[in-house]
Amino acid sequence: MVWIGIYIAIASLFCILPMLADLLHGFKTKKLWFPCKYFTLNAASLTVIAIAMKLPVDLNNSMPNNVDQAAKLGSLAFMCTMMANLLPSLATMDSKELLTNIIALGVLVITLVVNVCIQIRTGVVSNNHDGPYYTHVSYKNWLIALIYVAMLFMLLVIHTCLALMIITSKQIVESKYKARRETALVDLELQQPGRDTVEKLKQHVSNHWIMAGTGSPQFMAVCSATTSASGVICFSSTALHVVIMLYTRPYMKLYGSDYKWSVLMILITQFTGVILGTIAPLLRCFASLSFEVSIKWIWNHIRVFKVEGYYTQKLSDWKYDSVPLKLSSRRCKIVFQYLKVLILILSIGIQKTVLVACKMIALIPIFFVIGVMCCFHCWKSLKVLMSIASYNVSVETPSQLQRNKNLSQYVLQLQDDMELAERTLKSILKSVTNLIQSAEKQQPNNLIKLLGESSGFEGVGKYDLHQVSEQMYVDCWSLPVATLTAIAISLPNIQKSMTDRLLKCVSEGLTYVKHIEESLNATDEYISSQKAARMLWLEIEVCHKWLGINLQTPAHETNATKEIVQWFCNTAENMVSELESKKMKGSDDSSVYISVSANSMYRITQTILASNHAHIDQVSQEELFEQLSSMISHILAACLTNLPRVKAMKCHTSVIEKREESVHVAAQLLGETMQIINSLQDRELPSLNPDELPFIDKWRDCFLHPSP
Known part of the structure; x- marks a missing residue:
């Protein structure tokens, strides 16, 4: 049993x-409403929680002594803490996930509650023994256990109520988001018409950052009365557990269960979890301070009997849904519909009752805030009257006021009568500004230097000529870049420092190419090429190999430029022919990878040989390296002209749960690539439609067959 105790700990x-x-994470990002990023409700977390709750559900083992009883009760407090922490994570799920996880959590909590009640009835929770501890505490263990059971049941009901609210609130916020987004796009185009500049992208990201931040499902959940109530319940359970620990402290060595000394390990571990885990739920009680504190704000919180429609809207909608069962009898349908409506009416009543109870509980932190504010204003007035200190009031310029007013129109909130506090809006803007500035310090300097060595895009039309061979797969941006790099670093006469620098440049460039391909080239025909390119680049960068062949192998066989290129061409041709003869093309990932990579190498080396046919013997390795580097630079530059479009796409995602993270990626990308975007602004784009710019084959065709 000792090992089981260690397992529980x-x-x-x-x-x-x-x-x-x-x-x-909440402190780091200055989101003091502490969104759930790591501790979320899912199958894995529920499994671990179930293991941690082994003591309360253990019906067989006697818990006769002080530490044993405290550990069993402490597990209940730990469960309350975890449930309070998990509450905002419900907002990250879709309807199916919500249903599944709420049912799973309900099964776990109900099992826990029933088992504890059985132990109270059988006396396992409260054994009457002699000793100073039991003289004062033991006879109350059953009462403490009942209090914890009530808290757990209340938290489960709160989870269910919040889940129903989240479904409707997402729909409300989503409709507002669509309207605000259209406004943002129109306003931005009117203010800064034309091609996307860095300033225009910054404004675009800021607008969407505000919409994503204020419209975050987790933020909506945290600002609700249910979350405040769960925080109060969590704090109450912690306070009760602290009292138990104070009584237990003198008797820490008194344990008598089969778990032996491991029960002390469980007690200390879970007590630590209770203390640390209470901080976030407690501070979430004050998340409503993100809104403007006014008489209206206070009055909205005091009106506890007012139930907002979005709490019960989903249940009301279900009343009018058709019967999901295929019943042949009309009478059965009528009876079933009547029972369904009756149950839903009862559920709506329970939902309203629970919400009113939550609002009453949430008044505790609200009254605390009101008291603190009154004391602060009294102290401030007293200092002014006594002239103890002079105050420098910061006055915002008209332009700042106008900017804040313009940005406030992008705030999304459930209740229109609740106004987001100006300090909250400033904090949101400051966070995105800091993120962009921080990302600016991480700019890809090697890539910027490589792009600066060229001034056009002509290399896109030089790496592959259509007439050299039949193209088996569509090209993606990363595939020719990886292939050209493999040839370049295989040249033996090139200094290692130059090849290492090229590898760094390409590695940095492919990071952004991946974003572009995933956003703009996500069709099935491109995916196989992109996957092959990533596998190929991993092999080149890490192992300095091409399809399992060491890139120094050509140098061992010959030192002539033509022979090295010809060796790659022949090797690639043999690989393609072998795959075709064995009819392995497309049969599995490995064969597709080899086929795509070999075909790309064959076409590119054929193009190099054809382009330099007249003087290939006179081309030095240094000259070839320069040609290859130039083509790589041009291809990367052409690809990266799509960065503004990718950032705009990442600012908007149809999945509300992922919107905030997506805008975060867009802001990070903007900060890292501002210098690249500025440098590419001066280059003249080919005569392509905007929808054709994300595709390398369109660029290549444009350069090979320019329009008159």
């Missing part, structure tokens, strides 16, 4: 660590 630790990570 380790499982508890695995619950504590993600809660702590969420806490630190």
Whole structure:
């Protein structure tokens, strides 16, 4: 049993660590409503939680002594803490995930509650023994256990109520988001017409950052009365557990269960989790301070009997849905529909009752805030009257006021009568500004230097000539870049520092190429080429190999430029022929990878040989390296002209749960690539339609067959 106790303690630790990570992440990002990023409700977390709750569900083992009883009760407090921490994570799920996870959580909590009630009835929770601890505490263990059971049941009901609210609130916010987004696009085009500049992209990202931040499902969930109530319940359970620990502290060595000393390990681990895990739910109680604190704000919170429609809208909608069962009898349908409506009416009543109870509980932190504000204003007035200090009031310029007013129209909120506080809006803007500035310090300097060595895009039309051979796969941006790099670094006469620099440049460039391909070239015909290119680049960068062949192999056989290129051409041709003869093309990932990579190498080397046919013997390795580097630079430059479009796409995603993360990626990309975007602004784009710019084959065709 000792090993089982250690197992429980380790499982508890695995619950504590993600809660702590969420806490630190909230402080780091200055989101003091602490969104759930690491500790979320899913199958994995529920499994670990179930293991950590082994003590309360253990019906067989007697828990006769002080530490044993405290550990069993402490597990219940730990469960309350975890449930309070998990609450905002419900907002990250779609309807199916919500249903599945709420049912799973319900099964776990109900099992826990029933088992504890059985233990209260059988006396396992409260054994009457002699000793100072039991003289004062033991006879109350059953009462403490009942209090925890009530808290757990209340938290489960809160989870269910919030899940129903989230479904409707997402729909409301999504409709507002669509309207605001159209406004943002129109306003931006009117203010800064023409090609996307860095300033225009910054404004675009800022607008969407505000919409994503204020319209975040987790933010909506945290600002609700249900989350405030869960925070109060969590704090109450923690306070009760602290009292139990104070009584237990003098008797820490008194344990008598089969778990032996491991029960002390469980107690200390879970007590640590209770203390650390209470911080986030407690601070979430004050998330409503993100809105403007006014008489209207106070009045909205005091009106506890007012139930907003989005809390019960989903249940009301279900009343008018058709019967999902295929019943042949009309009478059965009528009876079933009547029962369904009756159950839903009862559920709506329960939902309203729970919400009113949550609002009443949430008044505790609200009254605390009101008291603190009154004390602050009194102290401030007193200081002014006594002239103790002079105050420098910061006055915003008209342009700043106008900018804040313009940006406030992009704020998304459930209740139109609740106005987001100006300090909150400034904090949101500051966070995106800081993110962009931080990303600016991570700009790809090697890539910028490579792009600066060229001034056009002509290399896109030089790497592959249509007439050299039949093209088996469509080209993507990363495939020719990886192939050209493989040839370049295989040249033996080139200094290692130059090949290493080229590898760094291409590595940095392919990071952004990947974003472009995933956003703009995500069709099935391109995916196989992109996957092959990534596998090929990994092999080139890490192993300095091409399809399993060491890139120094050609140098061992010959030192002539023509012979090296010809060796790659012949090797690639043999690989393609072998695959075709064995009819392995497309049969599995490995054969597709070899076929795509070999075909690309064959076409590119054929093009190099054909382009330099007249003087190939006179071309030095240094000259070929320059040609290859120039083509790589031009291809990367052409590809990266699509960066503004990718950033705009990442700012908008149809999945509301992923919108905030997507805008974060867009802001990060903008900061890292501002210098690249500015440098490419001066280059003249080919005569292509905007929809053709993301495709390398369109660029190549344009250069090979320019329009008159």
